[in-house]
Amino acid sequence: MSLKAALESGKFVVTAEVAPGKGTDVEHLLEDAAVIKERVDAVNVTDLQSSVMRLGSMAFSHFLTDVGIDPVYQVTCRDRNCLALQSDLLSAWALGIKNVLALTGDHPTMGDHPKARPVFELDSVSLLDVIGKLNSGVDMAGNELKGKPDFLPGAVVNPGADNEAALDLQIMKMETKIKAGAKFFQTQGVYDLDAFEKFMKRVEGFDAKILGGIILLKSVGMARFMNKNVAGVFVPEPLIQEIKAAENKAEASINIAVRLVEGMKDLCHGVHIMALGWESKIPQILDTAGL
Amino acid sequence: MEEILTMVEEFDRILVLGCGGCTTVCCAGGAREVETLATLIRMDRKQKGKPVETLEAVTELQCEPESVKPILEKLANQYDVVLSMACGAGVQTVAQLFPNHNALPALNTLFTGRAEEHGVWTENCLACGDCVLWRTGGICPVTRCAKSLMNGACGGASEGKCEVSKDRPCAWQEIYHALKRLDKLHYLKQEPQVKDWPVHPGKVVREDLREGEATRVD
Amino acid sequence: MSSFEPLIAVFSCHYCSYAAADLAGSSRIQYPPNIRIIKVPCTGRVSANHILKALERGADGVYVAGCLEGTCHFISGNYKAQKRVQYVKALLSEINIEPERVEMHFMSAAQGSKFAAVAAEMTDVIKELGPSPLNHSRY
Numbered sequence: 152m153s154l155k156a157a158l159e160s161g162k163f164v165v166t167a168e169v170a171p172g173k174g175t176d177v178e179h180l181l182e183d184a185a186v187i188k189e190r191v192d193a194v195n196v197t198d199l200q201s202s203v204m205r206l207g208s209m210a211f212s213h214f215l216t217d218v219g220i221d222p223v224y225q226v227t228c229r230d231r232n233c234l235a236l237q238s239d240l241l242s243a244w245a246l247g248i249k250n251v252l253a254l255t256g257d258h259p260t261m262g263d264h265p266k267a268r269p270v271f272e273l274d275s276v277s278l279l280d281v282i283g284k285l286n287s288g289v290d291m292a293g294n295e296l297k298g299k300p301d302f303l304p305g306a307v308v309n310p311g312a313d314n315e316a317a318l319d320l321q322i323m324k325m326e327t328k329i330k331a332g333a334k335f336f337q338t339q340g341v342y343d344l345d346a347f348e349k350f351m352k353r354v355e356g357f358d359a360k361i362l363g364g365i366i367l368l369k370s371v372g373m374a375r376f377m378n379k380n381v382a383g384v385f386v387p388e389p390l391i392q393e394i395k396a397a398e399n400k401a402e403a404s405i406n407i408a409v410r411l412v413e414g415m416k417d418l419c420h421g422v423h424i425m426a427l428g429w430e431s432k433i434p435q436i437l438d439t440a441g442l
Numbered sequence: 443m444e445e446i447l448t449m450v451e452e453f454d455r456i457l458v459l460g461c462g463g464c465t466t467v468c469c470a471g472g473a474r475e476v477e478t479l480a481t482l483i484r485m486d487r488k489q490k491g492k493p494v495e496t497l498e499a500v501t502e503l504q505c506e507p508e509s510v511k512p513i514l515e516k517l518a519n520q521y522d523v524v525l526s527m528a529c530g531a532g533v534q535t536v537a538q539l540f541p542n543h544n545a546l547p548a549l550n551t552l553f554t555g556r557a558e559e560h561g562v563w564t565e566n567c568l569a570c571g572d573c574v575l576w577r578t579g580g581i582c583p584v585t586r587c588a589k590s591l592m593n594g595a596c597g598g599a600s601e602g603k604c605e606v607s608k609d610r611p612c613a614w615q616e617i618y619h620a621l622k623r624l625d626k627l628h629y630l631k632q633e634p635q636v637k638d639w640p641v642h643p644g645k646v647v648r649e650d651l652r653e654g655e656a657t658r659v660d
Numbered sequence: 661m662s663s664f665e666p667l668i669a670v671f672s673c674h675y676c677s678y679a680a681a682d683l684a685g686s687s688r689i690q691y692p693p694n695i696r697i698i699k700v701p702c703t704g705r706v707s708a709n710h711i712l713k714a715l716e717r718g719a720d721g722v723y724v725a726g727c728l729e730g731t732c733h734f735i736s737g738n739y740k741a742q743k744r745v746q747y748v749k750a751l752l753s754e755i756n757i758e759p760e761r762v763e764m765h766f767m768s769a770a771q772g773s774k775f776a777a778v779a780a781e782m783t784d785v786i787k788e789l790g791p792s793p794l795n796h797s798r799y
Contacts, residue, residue, distance in 0.1 A: 280634040
């Protein structure tokens with residue numbers, strides 16, 4: 152079933168995520184993806200995440216279609232102007248890619264080429280608008296296309312914004328993204344189900360499917376690192392202690408993920424699991440959570 | 443400084459030319475800075491056993507030919523090179539007016555900004571040609587947001603600060619607070635905005651201000 | 661080099677160090693004859709250009725002697741002078757002149773002995789550094 156069909160069916164949707172590496176080696180990534188192929192509805196392919204130069208998301212998304220996985224092609228506005236973005240979108244469609252996740256993208260200073268010139272001519276909102284235009288058969292300049300795509304556009308939202316202004320801005324932007332055509336949202340990693348429930352109450356009635364983000368906690372160090380450095384991610388201290396106390400860290404991490412999946416079942420339309428290399432653990436999480 | 447000293451290495455009579463406009467206001471190229479730079483150049487060259495003559499002058503506005511011409515004409519033949527302490531526009535005005543003179547830049551023009559306090563300046567305008575300040579509470583997202591976003595905040599801010607630097611406030615959060623104060627938060631819920639970028643180099647022509655006959659309109 | 665007697669310009673505040681110099685004199689406290697005092701109404705009047713010009717015109721060292729911290733007659737002139745001295749030090753480094761040739765000192769009108777001690781200290785420092793690179797022809 153494609154992601155679109157899954158979202159429309161009303162089932163609890165599961166997506167995962169893979170990140171191409173630095174270099175041309177794609178074999179092990181395809182192996183990671185193969186492990187979860189039967190268990191997820193789609194797999195995101197990140198676009199130079201954290202502004203680190205890597206193999207591109209279009210190419211790897213295309214490889215996923217080859218092995219029968221429905222990819223979510225992530226596109227950021229950091230590295231391409233509107234000509235390149237539109238052209239890449241048409242190319243992606245021609246290569247069999249049907250879902251696009253429109254992102255603004257991290258600033259280059261966050262990555263391994265910190266002096267690179269950022270583009271950001273478009274942003275997540277205007278990119279969604281452009282995807283809508285391409286879907287309707289015209290480009291940004293109003294020129295007609297010969298053969299048009301029919302992308303399922305998605306976007307992200309950060310429900311853990313750390314102050315009222317930031318959260319209000321996130322929610323207002325979410326509304327604008329829906330207006331601009333976003334059909335589904337994948338959220339930033341969530342660890343606090345109460346806060347997530349409050350967020351879901353505020354976006355009740357929004358015309359889009361929401362998949363709660365889950366980042367597998369691989370270690371105490373990683374949790375602390377994210378608390379310090381990743382905007383909008385907050386791992387509560389009890390969870391950190393749970394992993395610290397556990398003899399089998401992976402087991403504890405899986406338990407936490409299972410609880411989050413179970414909690415989200417009643418709150419939103421699906422989950423987006425960011426396993427960061429622990430793709431092999433996703434089936435176990437889904438089994439235990441009864442999915 | 444080293445770069446300037448290298449630039450003027452070959453010259454023995456230097457006119458250090460300040461500007462009474464923006465670079466005076468931002469303490470980068472006014473009368474005081476002209477005096478400092480001229481003194482430093484003389485001291486450096488004296489040390490190297492290659493003394494140099496310096497002239498010091500300040501134009502009213504170095505981007506206006508009318509203000510540059512009389513000064514340079516008056517000092518003609520007294521210098522071999524003009525070391526301009528104006529912005530890039532001023533340096534080029536000198537270069538265009540006197541194509542046979544060497545016009546050198548003493549400053550690296552960084553940005554168009556304002557004085558936050560005496561001694562602190564911030565970038566506030568990119569001269570982008572498409573001002574949105576009316577709907578952003580008087581805060582410019584083009585310069586103040588690291589990504590020049592036009593449709594609201596990205597997800598990168600933490601504790602109100604930009605992902606690029608902890609010293610940099612999130613412009614969109616500032617815009618949010620400003621619009622909230624002004625009771626104009628609905629400006630944030632608008633149609634997707636795409637910014638138009640002007641063709642460079644820019645040129646503005648105002649026929650009503652130019653010399654010459656008007657075209658007849660029948 | 662032992663015969664080298666530096667010339668040191670002192671920008672001296674009317675309210676403190678200038679009076680301290682007087683006190684040193686009337687108390688018969690000796691200080692090196694190398695210093696030349698330039699009286700200013702407040703060290704806040706001393707600009708970077710004043711210090712640079714003093715060096716350009718032959719001083720081997722320059723120091724600014726202002727009021728003790730928190731006691732400036734004009735509230736903060738001494739702090740302004742201190743920052744300008746730091747600025748000049750940075751400029752001097754750019755043209756390969758030892759920043760130690762320029763210093764900021766603080767003292768009260770009652771510290772005649774401190775005035776003398778600072779004068780001696782600066783003289784020692786500059787003697788150690790030798791003549792200003794701008795003054796080699798003089799020696």
